[in-house]
Each structure stands twice: as C-alpha cells, then as structure tokens.
Amino acid sequence: MGFKSKARKNRGETGKVASKDKDSEVYEGQVKCDIIECDKWADKKIGGRKMSYNRAVEVWGVSGVSRKIGKVSLCKTCYRSWKKEKKGEPKQWASKSSGPLGNAPNSIPVRSFDQP
Numbered sequence: 853m854g855f856k857s858k859a860r861k862n863r864g865e866t867g868k869v870a871s872k873d874k875d876s877e878v879y880e881g882q883v884k885c886d887i888i889e890c891d892k893w894a895d896k897k898i899g900g901r902k903m904s905y906n907r908a909v910e911v912w913g914v915s916g917v918s919r920k921i922g923k924v925s926l927c928k929t930c931y932r933s934w935k936k937e938k939k940g941e942p943k944q945w946a947s948k949s950s951g952p953l954g955n956a957p958n959s960i961p962v963r964s965f966d967q968p
C-alpha cells in the first residue's frame with residue numbers, strides 16, 4: 853500500500869486577492885468638529901468635547917469657528933491644542949463642577965401611554 857497522496861488539499865485561496873480591509877481608517881461619526889480648518893469628527897466616544905463658543909473663539913478667533921452656537925464641538929485634537937493654548941493662563945475659573953459640559957436632554961422621563 854504505497855499510495856502516495858498526490859492530492860493537495862491546500863491549493864491556496866480561491867483566487868482571492870489579499871485585501872486588507874481597515875475599517876478603523878474611515879470613521880463615520882455624527883458630530884463634526886466646529887473648527888473650520890479641521891474636518892475631524894468630534895464624537896464623544898472618540899474624545900470629542902463640547903466647549904462654549906466664547907472659549908473657542910479665544911483661541912481660534914471668530915473666523916476660526918464655523919458656527920456661532922452656544923456650545924461648539926471640538927475633536928480630540930482641537931481640544932488638546934486649545935488646552936495647550938490656554939496653558940499658562942491663571943486659573944480664573946476654578947470650576948467646582950467636574951463633570952463634562954453639555955446639557956444632554958436625558959432627564960426627560962420616558963412614559964408609555966400605550967395601554968389599551
């Protein structure tokens with residue numbers, strides 16, 4: 853029984869080109885950074901921050917912020933550069949509130965009136 857198995861099982865991939873899909877490269881966010889020269893996402897889960905418009909203007913200027921709203925959204929990078937810019941200034945506003953800014957309407961009681 854000297855039967856040599858000629859059949860090669862592993863013939864390789866079936867004509868599949870090894871393409872590396874990197875999903876992490878194109879992140880689809882929901883909140884855009886409000887700094888004009890920046891086009892990154894400012895989603896909270898990737899480090900985005902909210903900041904009052906006036907504070908952002910102190911660093912980027914009126915023409916540097918795309919929208920005039922109460923709270924602008926900053927991406928992680930912009931927030932860091934803002935912090936850098938602000939470094940060295942005396943702490944005028946010793947904030948007691950240590951939570952993140954932003955008033956998300958999460959205090960609305962959810963009631964269901966769908967009773968028959």
Ligand SMILES: [Zn+2]
Nearest residue numbers: 885890927930
């Ligand atoms: Zn940005």
